[in-house]
Amino acid sequence: MTAAFDALRWLGMAGGPRLEAFFAAGLPSDPLLWRDHDPWLVALSVLVSIGTSAIALHLAGLAKAAKSRGMRQLALGSGALALGSGVWAMHYVGMLAFAVCGQASFDPLVTALSVLPSLAASWVALRLLVRERVGPGVLLFGGVLMGAGIGAMHYLGMSASVWAPMMRYDPAMFALSIVVAVLLAMLALWVRFGLRRHLHLGAGATTLLAGGVMGLAIAGMHYTGMAALRFVQPIALLEAQQAGRPLQATLALVIVVVTVGLGLLGIAVNVSLRYRRMFHDIQRSESRLRAVTATAVDGIVVIDGRGIILSFNPAAERMFGWRADEVIGRNVHMLMPEPHRSAHDGYLRRHLQTGHTAVIGTGREVEARRRDGTVFPMRLAVGRIEHPDEPLFVGFLVDLSERKALERERQQDQAQLQSLVANLPGIAFRSLNQEDRPMLFISDAVEALTGWREADFIAGRISFTEVVHPEDGRRVPGEIAQAVGAGRPYQIEYRIRTRAGEVRWISENGRGCGCG
DSSP, X not given: OOHHHHHHHHTTSSSSOOGGGTBOSSOOOOTHHHHTBOHHHHHHHHHHHHHHHHHHHHHHHHHHHOSSXXXXXXXHHHHHHHHHHHHHHHHHHHHHHBHHHHTSOBOHHHHHHTXXXXXXXXXXXXXXXXXXXXXXXXXXXXXXXXXXXXXXXXXXXXXXXXXXXXXXXXXXXXXXXXXXXXXXXXXXXXXXXXXXXXXXXXXXXXXXXXXXXXXXXXXXXXXXXXXXXXXSSOHHHHHHHTTTOOOOXXXXXXXXXXXXXXXXXXXXXXXXXXXXXXXXXXXXXXXXXXXXXXXXXXXXXXXXXTOBEEEEOHHHHHHXXXXXXXXXXXXXXXXXXXXHHHHHHHHHHHHHHHOOOSSBTOEEEEEEEOTTSOXXXXXXXXXXXXXXXXXXXXXXXXXXXXXXXXXXXXXXXXXXXXXXXXXXXSOOEEEOSSXXXXXXXXXXXXXXXXXXXXXXXXXXXSOHHHHBOHHHHTTHHHHHHHHHHHTOOEEEEEEEEOTTSOEEEEEEEEOOOSOO
């Protein structure tokens, strides 16, 4: 009969429930139990449980931050593998630290199967923790799952020992071992996903702290379970049956190396894929940025803190007449006429030394210099970009040549119109079609005719209806309103009273323009 079959029968799985083959309330603890533990292997078991727990919780954090479903599932799977194998490795290193078990053999099938409860519990618990909100219910359920998984793995793993038929467990200590596993697992999950909001710790410090608590939960359950262990024969008799066999310390080291290697491999794969995705995101972002700058109507020029041109978009090429490959790597002052050309580098140095920001973030009109040497007006807005190596500056450029030409033409047209109006016989005006006929424009000749200046009418200090003779004041507005309403020009004669009190006859010609 194999050790595996003995273990299954011992657990009551081959011939029905046999709790008396598992629990023993009357057997005392053997005094050699703790003296037969190798302290170095005990310390190694605790370290591996803490290390793999920290790795698993770090991977759970990566899963929670992952943007894609595939990355999340990969991080979860890696974390579950690290935590589940960490529980398994801690248990077997802890068992190998106990001389009675460390010098004996283990059933390979049961040993392999014993990892399944911890893997399953780790997967479900970590999957719960990647939710947006981790409440008390999730922490409780996750802690119970982890504690149950740790306990199931421990006691199933113990059944793989050749001495399993000789083993019994004190019921009270057995229950305590499960409680220890559940409570410490809940505490570890709360530290990783709940305590950070209260203490404002960094992700690394929180993960290490939570990994320490989770590692203690695994080790605490194991060694509490070992304290619950009872043998139906004295340990001294069992040791005598395997006298001369060495403690399997090398096997313990191999288990630790493989387990930690799996965890580190999981981190490496996740970090590598995460940075690969970040690199692709950066490439896409750069492609979008290049598309924006390439299609921008305005010129965009990027320089470093020394004034060296780093980027020169197509609109800037058309504006200055230089190709991008001809200006990139050269100082931006090549695009400036004097005196700005000589003063530019000094301004940059002063800005970097003192933080003076007179033009950063504001727009202003300056002059620029084309490749052929011609100078043209330009509107310039400069922004500062904080870069890890050094600050960069981006300039947004608008060629004002056409706008300035239009302004000059408008000014010339306005001057010509003013000259024409000033030389017209009589006065010219434009008013609103309202009762007091408020003036929008009236020529300077109105002063010679009425005695009031043009500014008096525009400012409303006098209205033209007040100038009309009272005997004509009732007739004139009606005739004008009738002509404007019919959409036809009008000509009307009436008298006005000047500022000096003189009465004059005038003739007014006009029409409504319908433009307010």
